[in-house]
Amino acid sequence: MKFNGEVYVIGGVHEDLWFDTVESYNLVRNQWVTRPPLNRKRGSLAxxxxxxxxxxxxxGDGVECFSEVEMFDLDVGRWIPSRTKMLDKRFAAAVAEINGMVYVVGGYDGKDYLKSVEGFDPREYSFSRRESMSTRRGCLSLAVLNEKFIS
Known part of the structure; x- marks a missing residue:
């Protein structure tokens, strides 16, 4: 993801090793910078x-799927756990923003792939159910074109 002109890499997994690391890459300086770590190790997050x-x-961390949300505020300089969680646990979900709302789509909850969609309002710090997709999906991509989702 791009933030403040840099590309961020957040968490991840390699074989059985899960990461809480966060790094950013500055294209102009051709330089990687270590950023404050997540509050827990996890991969396949959105x-x-x-x-x-x-x-x-x-x-998730290979054992459990998570519903938590963390927020990184550059002014604070650390990851802050959100006061609220998603309605569903979601591993390998997709995320996109339309008009200031964050939408989390699909993923895997530890038992099944999901077709559900949740909307997150960062002003209210609350999740709400939205119209579901017609098909269960995980490891998907999501884009916005003309204020509509394309997956």
Missing amino acids: GISLNEKIYAIGG
């Missing part, structure tokens, strides 16, 4: 930048 903040959403 990430999005909005309103000068980065949100790390869901993911």
Whole structure:
């Protein structure tokens, strides 16, 4: 994801090793910078930048799928756990923003792939159910074109 002109890499997994690390890459300086770590190790999370903040959403650690959201505020300089969780646990979900709302789509809850969609309002710090997709999906991509989702 891009934030403040840099590309961020958040968490992840390699073989059986899960990461809480966060790094950013500055294209102009051709330089990687280590950033404050997440509050827990996790991979296959969804990430999005909005309103000068980065949100790390869901993911898992190979044993458990998560519904937590963390927010990175550059002014604070650390990841802050959100006061609210998603309605569903989501591993390998997709995320996109339309008109200031963050939408989390699909993923895997530890038992099944999901077709559900949740909307997150960062002003209210609350999730709400939205119209579901017609098909269950995980490891998907999501884009916005003319204020509509394309997956």
